[in-house]
Amino acid sequence: MKVDRSDRLTAYLFIAPQLAGTVLFVLVPLVLVVWYSLHEWNVLADTFDFVGGENYRQLAADPKLPGVLGATALFSIGLVILNLSLALLLAVLLNQRLRGTTFFRIVFFSPVVVSLVAWTIVWGFMLQQNGGINSLLGGAGPNWLREGGTAMVSVIVVQVVKNVGLNMVLFLAALQGVPHDLYEAARIDGARPTTIFTRITLPLISPTILLTSIITVVGSLQVFAQIAVLTQGGPGTSTTVLVYYLYQQAFQFHAFGYGATLSVLLFLIVLALTVVQWQLRKKWVFHES
């Protein structure tokens, strides 16, 4: 195609809003967050003082930080395992060409479109000690959101049921892409269903497993509303994940400098995970589509 000047001008005009927005609302703040992490900003007194590495020393010595990182890791790992296995189970069930598949697909996907806070409020209501869940369980049960052992599990389950439909649909598409003659051949050779699943299905959908795990892990690091509404990080700090801790420090305790430092930490974790996962992609995935 011929490249002329007016074409080029159009291109620059077309990308200008998105480019300027990315610079102004993503890259500049990213640089600023590092800069702020070297400062203490007092909104009320309107002072903004350079403190050097003070916030990072505070980070290294923060007695709450190991618990926060532990809760973040626990949430992410629990979420990914539960989300991917449930999504795969639902997709396998729906892939059998039963009648009513469309209906079940709508049901399992529907929480995705329900407003997150509305969804969380309903679960918070059901998970009260005298709430609907314990009534379903026969009247007695733990105080789900107020006990150390169950709060994290509850938050994970609420999040899995909310979003598992997305991964289910991706898995369903992947399963439908597995060539039928492979199954036929395996069956003729006398392979058992479990063998077929682990030796044929799983390897062939491994790109999708990787994709969904990346989406789910990165998404899990951003969990906020569920924690804010369900547990406020408690009991103790057992469900205080990094983003919630960042919000508390910056916007509840007005420690903006320390909040910025925690933002830098969050960014580094996301960056490291992304790099690791793209490296894994080369080794682990059986084939690339």
Added chain:
Amino acid sequence: MKARVISYGLLCLLCVPFVFPTWWMVTSSLKPNADIFAFQLWPERPSPQAWRDVFTLQPFAEQYVNSAYIALVVTLGTLVVSSMAGYAFARIRFRGQNPLFLVVLTGLLIPSEVTIVPLFRMFNAAGLVDTHWPLILVPIFGAPSVLATFIMRQFFVTLPGELEEAARMDGLGRPAIFRRIALPLARPALGAVAVFTFLHSWNLYLEPIVFISSKNRYTLPQALTQFTDAYQGPLWNVQLSAASMTAIPVLIVFVIAQRQFIEGLAHTGLKG
């Protein structure tokens, strides 16, 4: 046959945690406060009182309008910004194309939670805290629209070049080719972008509670948790009524247009 029965049994059982919450939300919102924790699959003394309280305890109608207009403006703005940028990156060759595309893509890598502190300070300095501007400008131009631009680019790349060549022969300029040829063909991609952009804005929670402090400027997710009694305890039936009003319209649209929703959210979305 037996396998089929087991599959159906399992599917129906698994439906419970997906269907029960919505059912429980609506039915409990119709219970009087005294019965709120009673286990009644249908309220024994149904009352619309909580649905009325929603509007007397907070300016809920106003908050509803806030969420709706913000989501609409953000959706329209994102469609314009992302289709233009996506088109240019896909179909026009210009100097710096690849590096500039990489600059834009950084928006996909950096979670918005990382930049919330500096964004707050920037909007504070501009005097725009406690206005809707941060909830409108950042999604349209910042990180959320980058995903949209990426999707639009992936779509425009697949368009056959002959169409544009023919239009060019007829003397159409770039902007006209974009508007009259490329955009009409991009309807499925635009639909997908519209669906996830609208829901993203409608569900936003961290940004509203950081930026907005006046009740009449609240958005819905922010307002929902504020129906509390004098001791900050939740007024459950009122919260559930407000939650129902927030969730049900979207659910109805979803059931009608489920195919577009599922395609829009799952197959094009990169975020969970």
